[in-house]
């Protein structure tokens with residue numbers, strides 16, 4: 166079992182591996198989350214693909230705390246394959262390339278993180294997780310913008326045409 170003293174991974178299970186790390190996300194209300202290195206990386210990849218899928222919908226890529234907490238809460242419902250991290254790195258790179266983020270290959274996620282977050286309440290987005298495998302091999306998000314003044318400013322969207330089909 167992975168544990169130091171009274172501490173153990175917040176998502177303790179057979180898929181745990183690596184040393185314990187403290188998550189550096191500020192929750193509201195504040196809480197300390199201890200994760201093994203593997204699960205810390207797992208939640209990191211779930212957030213990365215979410216940041217990319219938000220950007221794909223012309224939303225700013227930085228994740229505010231509600232998104233971060235959602236990623237953590239959902240992560241805790243699943244066990245993960247050891248292939249998950251490699252699969253997700255490839256998936257994230259593919260989406261990043263599609264969005265033209267290839268030139269900043271190593272720092273694109275940092276750049277997304279540093280953007281200002283969307284003001285809470287200014288946009289409504291449905292974030293539906295798409296989970297593949299048990300244990301999980303791959304994770305993606307289906308993002309649906311429900312209404313947004315921000316999205317409208319980006320120009321006409323294709324939804325009206327799509328409805329005719």
Ligand SMILES: [Zn+2]
Nearest residue numbers: 174181201204
């Ligand atoms: Zn763990």
